[in-house]
Amino acid sequence: xxxxxxxxxxxxxxxxxxxxxxxxxxxxxxxxxxxxxxxxxxxxxxxxxxxxxxxxxxxxxxxxxxxxxxxxxx
Numbered sequence: 001x002x003x004x005x006x007x008x009x010x011x012x013x014x015x016x017x018x019x020x021x022x023x024x025x026x027x028x029x030x031x032x033x034x035x036x037x038x039x040x041x042x043x044x045x046x047x048x049x050x051x052x053x054x055x056x057x058x059x060x061x062x063x064x065x066x067x068x069x070x071x072x073x074x
Contacts, residue, residue: 020044024052 008018029052
C-alpha cells in the first residue's frame with residue numbers, strides 16, 4: 001500500500017483514484033465499484049469496472065501461461 005501511495009503521489013493522482021485502483025487490484029471490480037458508491041465517488045465507478053475487468057483478462061492469460069510453463073518443467 002505504501003508503494004502504491006508513493007507511486008500515485010509521484011504520478012500526481014488523487015488519493016481517491018489511488019485507493020480505488022488498489023481496491024480493484026485486490027478485490028476485483030465489483031468490490032471497488034461498491035467502495036466508490038459507498039464513498040460517493042460516482043465518477044470513478046465506470047473506470048474502475050473497466051480497469052478491474054482488464055486486470056482479470058490479463059491475469060487469466062498470465063496465470064494460464066505460467067501454469068502451463070511450470071507444468072512442463074516437471
